[in-house]
Amino acid sequence: MSPPQSRLLIVDDNEMNRDMLARRLSRSGYLVDVAENARQLVQHVKENELDLVLLDIEMPEVSGFDALKMLRKDYSPSQLPIIMVTARNQREDIVRALNLGANDYLTKPIDFTVALARIGTQLSRKREEVDQPATESRLRDRVYRPRYPFAADADIVDLKSGTRLSGVTSDVSLDGCFVRTRGWLEIGARVRLTLKHKNQNVLMLAIVRVLKPKIGMGLQALEVDSISNATFLQWLDALRESRGTPAT
Template sequence: MAELPARLLIVDDNRVNRLLLSRSVELLGYQASVAENGRVAMDMLRQERFDLLLLDIEMPEMDGFEVLEAIKQIPSLSDIPVIVTSSVEGVENIVRCIDLGAEDYLAKPVNQVLLKARLGSSIEKKRLRDEQKILLKRFATSEVAEDLQTSGFALGGTRVDASILFCDIRGFTAISESQPPEETIELLNLYYTLMFEAIDSHGGIVSLMVGDGLMALFGAPKPLDEPARCAVSAAHDMLDMMSHFNVERQAMSKPEIRIGVGIATGEVVAGYAGTDQRATYTCIGDKVNLAARLEAHTKVAGESVLIDAATHVALDGEPASKALGRVQFKGFSDALDVYAV
């Protein structure tokens, strides 16, 4: 499939300039739209998607400086490349454009060869940035993608109060051995879609997926008011979704899928761990281990959702949880209180 030509918005109050610039960029294979001042341009930018802005400075109603300032305030427009084309007098005005975020400045009348080179490079850079964003969204949750875009990437963590949720499918190995691999992948995809939905809708993020197991964080990278309550609500949604899913499976005479969930709450270190080349947003701390142990313990306890004492306290009786007594977990020196919810 051929790529669509890049769409440019030409903003200039002068008709000759608009005509000439449109013609010039169309000859270079781009699609051109025009606006006769900044206000019209902002209206168009809010309604349509453009790949680049060719912006004049001197304009009635709303000038180029005001457009540059307005664009910066709108997150969805903040990364659109702007090339200022003007015959404005004074270096200080050019500097002001660059300071306000313009990618480049081309003096009018615009030299065609220079225009071609600048457009090509700006649009290619924009395309790479867009691609990166799509990739980020695929491999990281949108919260992590957003965090990366606003704070930038740096290995290292911060201490946060969070709830950690572990979840997996009971007897998944047996299920996967009893059916063709395509069906197993299809099952996993469906399962993940449902689990992501439940986690997402309560403000959590999925930080790890291994086979049929996943780990989710509530309270990082974005802080939550009540991470424990969010995690437990997500767990209950997960169970609800699985029971609906099982009704469908039953109708197709397929075995029921059951999940186990473990939740622990407390201070953890959250951040990017790995190398500069390959890293993941994750959480480290004994609460992470505890959540994993609780999840594993669901089989022993015959419960779907197990929580630790800190999560139990944070819930403050709503929803009610049932004390199961103390359990000695591997890797923990003391026996710990466990609750089913």
């Protein structure tokens, strides 16, 4: 269930349907506003901090489709989730609504249990989008920064699509992310390189030093071509071999 302060707007020209749904959602802990047409909808969005809109497709003058298009000019699906409500369970209407930027849809007569589930899902996704920058910042603050001159100013960011070491003159792009586990950094899957600086491989060795401290920092850097796109196990085996230690 959504937190009590989540604010919803129901847009429906049918007063009975509108008020009945509003009462049930209010009893479920939501703050609920109502509007009967697109003009009132736009006004509510401008004047209030809304968390989600339930928008009826069949409305006079300006249809729900047109109202959806207007809102999507200013608000993305993550900024303002919109669930379309239709009396016709027709594939064309549903597909059109989703293509115009609707987050989800409900069909009349509304199954209230389904409505609560879909509303809750969209609000959870919205909160995740809002919380993500703060979460990534906390994770970034927990990342171990190697105490070596060439890596001391590195900043590890972009935990979704890959990790970039900035603050130094090279980039390392990683299919995964850094996480602190049992005091050591682990990294997932594969490594791919953006070759922008001759010291690229030095940075890579710094990462290996954090992952496997017994290997040590006294290694001669391997040729970049020999380790780009290699898995970490292959990479570590190559480093062990360069020191004359058995590979895994």
